[in-house]
Amino acid sequence: MMRLTTVVFAALLALMVSAQLPSVGLVPPSDEPTGPLVRIKDIARLRGVRSNQLMNVGVVVGLEGTGDSRNSPGAQTAIANMVKEFGISLDLSQLNLKNVALVLVTAELPPFARPGNRIDVTVSSIGDAKSLQGGFLIQTPLYPAGDKSRAYAVAMGPISIGGFNVQQGGSKVQKNHVNVGTIPSGAIVERGVDTQYEFNGRFVLELMDPDFTTAERIAGAINEQLPDLGAVAMDGGGVEVFSREGIIVDPVSVLARIESVEVIPDTPAVIVINERTGTIVVGGNVKIAPAMVAHGGLTVRINQYNEVIQPLPFSGGDTALQQNTEVVGKEDRVSIGVVNPNATIEDLAKVFRTLKVSPTTLIAILQDLRAQGSIKARIIIR
Template sequence: MRLLLLLLITATTTLAIDARPMRVRELVALEGARENQLLGYGVVVGLNGTGDKRQSYFSAQSLSAMLDKLGVQVNPGSLLIRNVAAVMVTANLPPYAQNGTRLDVTVAAIGDAQNLQGGVLIQTPMRGANGKVYAVAQGPLVTGGFVARGGAGNQQTTNHPTVGRVINGGLLEADAPSIAPGARLRLQLLRADFGIAAKITEAINKKFPHSGEAIASAQNAGAILVRTPAEFQGREVEFYAQIEELHVSVERPSKVVINERTGTILIGKEVGLRPIAILHGALAIEISTTYLPSQPQPLSDGKTVVTPQIAVGVKEEKAKSVSLGAGATVDELVQALKQIGSTARDIIAILQALKSAGALEAEIEVL
């Protein structure tokens, strides 16, 4: 089934959003204190015949190398590894994470495995961009999808079973590379904005008045330079903690979180929309093949053959419309879309189109 989505912006007025006090820690991050991406290559075992096939030869090589370290020597060419799958393992290393911190890791099949459901990730080193091992990952997978098989090759697949997560499966073996607060702090705004930068600078200078030059100055829309006062020398962490607790009045950003693999959508009721009209229709094309026997004439030398009969059917539904006026929220939009029969994946596509059209007043985060 192919979906036809048409969005028409009927007005360009912007909804008013009340400014609310927010802590500085929700708006800025210390320069150098950021997340780092980790990557690893591993093996998932315990699959019920849904692992890699003969075409993915590197899976057998990986399993053979792992068994060799355990004192078992096996020729990779003699392995039939239907219960094993080669995977890529990824995670984000948070700033200031210490040795022993637990991380969530994401596991994705890279061979021809059909399903990772029920599998267990074997100990996998995870490296940063500099090649250093920062963590190891191991544990059972949660896929959020499944494959049900019946006879004659029939099967039903729900969501995306070749990608999963290991909750708290990563164990940090080295401290995260982060910068410690010093005599000068450079604050990076999470969302570049001249107005927010000016308000944060004003709040810091008001909290820590100085007889000479102001200790904080906005360099641009995305960075603020702060000098540590003399009375906080040696206590930079305490100084930065006080900055984080300052409050400024800004527009609170809204967010819509989407997990397309499972069809999950998380929406705050305060997320606003500009006035819109949505037309939603569906076009279904069905192609079926029927095999009929063809008999030869009596007393002829012909043979009975099977000939395919192909039929093509097209069905197009009437477009269903949704119209929302000023002040409408995403929650109201979702309720209206559910009433006309839209699925979770339809709603995800519509939300992404709304964001592209500038009608959705929120950030979209895809998991």
Template sequence: MRRFLVLFFLLSSPLMAAELQLRNIGRFDGWKENYLSGIGLVSGLANTGDSARNKTTRQALANLMSRFDLNVQDSQITSRNVASVIVTATLPAVSRPGDRIDVTVTSMGDAKSLVGGALLLTPLKGPNGRIYCLAQGALNVGGYRAESHDSLVQQNHPTVGLIPGGCTVEQGTQIDPQPANGLLRFVLNQPDYVMSASVAAKVRKTLPQLNAVSRDAGLVEIQLPQYVAPDQLVELIASIEAVRVEPVNQIKVVVNERSGVVVAGAQTVISPIAVSYGNLRISINSTSIVAQPLLVINSPDTRASITRDSTIKATEAGASVITRPGNTVADLVALLNAQRVSARDMIAILQAIKASGALYADIVVQ
């Protein structure tokens, strides 16, 4: 029976809610990360790479050898020490040649494990087809796989690896800090009208020389002074990002069915409600009964008869939970845990309470 681990964020009073800087709750429009990808080869595997059936790996390895004046047909390659992989990385909004970023490597063939392998030089391209960085290095795989005589032991996913700092930026990305018409557009990570209006008001109060206007739930426009010297623009943008504002807490209950974790705020209150549930269990037991003939006659037609006796038993174990005024999600989960409720039943109960209007929070099931 899976038990639930409940985590609660204790915010007993508004004074305990810490103010956050604007750079922690949003970004300026145009500042975004860039995704890169490429296809490469991982070598050095201990007979856990792609099999000979994978023509992509054999052809890629043959093409690699041809660059070093080794003419080998792909049909002659049978080694399982090489695997074809997909390489991905995230390029920051501002980067320069020589910067190093992390790389994720995932198997794209039938390799069993990438443990002990090293990624060969792989160019990573952006959506526009241009090469932005080169990846290479030894893989760090947080798992393992051992197989012998039809016995298998596996931990995590050994076909996914990470190379910390394994990608060197060849072509950087820059963003012009000078906004068009002197208008900065600040975008909230989580759109909310209350938060958007609060950000605009706090910017006007902290930096009176700026005019901030909330355009919608996720956008705040900040009008800069008519003339800002280039050497002062960076300091002004840094001052805007450093403005502190009190966040608006969105009440949510997050339930992870796989791990059995419930995350909720301590202020998540449940109205008085009664919850009842039950499980119907049916068990069928079958026994064989052998009946011998009363009079034994020397005849080929004389045989013992076998009959089956089946017993069907149905049991229904039910329980009920009653919440009182002021009860929270923590109290409800504790009561349901005491009743040994499964993960699926826990999610169904929370969703039913939400549908009845007794739970004033959004439920997020992962």
């Protein structure tokens, strides 16, 4: 068995340079918004139009010995109940099925979904399964919260986990998180949700990411590009749209015109970190103050291997198996990266390439830079 432990040292030093900047010749910032033009339909939705979450407990089969153990009998009980419907009786006390796992199945039912449409499914292990790699989700009905009278979708299919988990001879190699997977288009909608919205001469657009600046820009764009309509920002999360003629005869046509209007949204500085996959996404408007990053690592490897011990000739002893342990330590050289004034995301990426850090270490450095104050952005961890 091999166990890898990485001890990371990160030293962060802020460099104060604002006092050295010249106070003359500065160009005042422009009031004109900058950024890409996007359609209103991509950043706002009609009030009353929303998605609904579906879930249930299911069983994954076909695992290669990486399923739930007897310490988590839920999957085996579910299998016994399922095969009983086909006239097969199983004794739970004699079951030891390592190729099945009990999972939580979740999905999101979009608005205006019709029976026959397909939606994506997420599958998460509940018991002590080591991996869902290669598994197949048995047919599982999905219900909304608080209503199990009728299934709104039925999920089934092979699971994709985006990683692997290999064990052999006491050694283990794992990439990404292997206990959560997805089934693209893995559920068939059996029942749609009635979407209700009102058109009494006016309606409300709700921003997907509430922001006062973006709401004001949406209202201004509608007033400018659609003269027969009027719009006013109610707050950071909603824009009220009304007909200047007092009535909306064809609401679908009006909404289609509004959705096509383009605006420049005001995007906040955000860094998104997905610890399951090691993915890090940094927005282009993230501001970086001067800083120094020092990174060094101590790696400790513990190797265990078996050795066969033979008895002496004519001693009457038995052959024995002895387990040996070898501990190897290695300390890497400390790498230092400097973030200069007026640095961009590209400059920060160059520093990280110089440090040659792993995704796990990079996540820790970004969090420390945010805590120290060098990165002016909100960090979202998924």
